[in-house]
Amino acid sequence: MHTPIYTQRLLLRPVEMTDADGFYELDSNPAVHAYLGGHVVTKQEQSEAIILHLQKQYRENRIGRWAVIEQESGRFAGWSGLKLVNTHTNGHILFYDLGYRFIPDFWGKGYATEAGKVWVQYAFDTLRTNRLFASADSKNKASIAVLQKLGFVADGEYLYEYRPQIWFKHQFNDF
Numbered sequence: 001m002h003t004p005i006y007t008q009r010l011l012l013r014p015v016e017m018t019d020a021d022g023f024y025e026l027d028s029n030p031a032v033h034a035y036l037g038g039h040v041v042t043k044q045e046q047s048e049a050i051i052l053h054l055q056k057q058y059r060e061n062r063i064g065r066w067a068v069i070e071q072e073s074g075r076f077a078g079w080s081g082l083k084l085v086n087t088h089t090n091g092h093i094l095f096y097d098l099g100y101r102f103i104p105d106f107w108g109k110g111y112a113t114e115a116g117k118v119w120v121q122y123a124f125d126t127l128r129t130n131r132l133f134a135s136a137d138s139k140n141k142a143s144i145a146v147l148q149k150l151g152f153v154a155d156g157e158y159l160y161e162y163r164p165q166i167w168f169k170h171q172f173n174d175f
């Protein structure tokens with residue numbers, strides 16, 4: 001799946017090495033990582049390595065996190081997408097996880113929800129999965145609000161790197 005997807009205000013496409021500056025702006029910002037364990041990057045090469053890692057996921061799993069471009073400005077706003085999780089997480093393995101991360105300039109505009117809708121639909125209509133999960137730090141109110149708007153419901157808590165995470169399942173299928 002490599003055809004770009006347009007929403008009302010966004011363009012979603014696979015991540016490219018030319019996104020390295022955007023990835024560095026995103027992941028070097030402590031505010032972005034406030035609920036992600038604080039693992040900020042400090043060198044551009046780290047962002048390039050992240051991009052190579054995401055591209056490897058595309059090759060191995062035919063899906064992964066995609067770049068989100070704001071159509072109006074043409075700027076890299078962040079990423080959003082589905083990751084095939086193949087390690088045990090909260091008692092589950094081999095499932096799709098919805099994730100997203102945006103540069104603060106683009107927060108509060110509904111972009112995470114607008115992009116997330118694409119992936120919820122893609123998971124059920126194209127991948128035909130009956131399992132779609134997501135996690136958010138229990139204090140990450142904005143992310144929790146996004147997941148709820150997308151139709152996810154909280155289904156317990158677990159610890160990731162010693163931080164309490166709320167486990168969300170999509171209510172499309174009650175399993």
Ligand SMILES: CC(C)(COP(=O)(O)OP(=O)(O)OC[C@H]1O[C@@H](n2cnc3c(N)ncnc32)[C@H](O)[C@@H]1OP(=O)(O)O)[C@@H](O)C(=O)NCCC(=O)NCCS
Nearest residue numbers: 032100101102107108109110111112113136141142143145
């Ligand atoms: C979480 C994040 C993706 C949200 O992106 P966004 O584009 O601002 O999200 P949206 O505008 O689509 O929706 C945010 C919702 O959260 C609400 N919200 C924001 N901050 C809030 C807070 N402190 N308390 C309660 N609700 C809050 C907004 O009001 C909005 O809901 P509404 O549309 O019903 O008003 C963005 O803040 C981000 O990238 N954060 C850093 C990375 C991150 O935490 N990623 C998620 C990991 S699980």
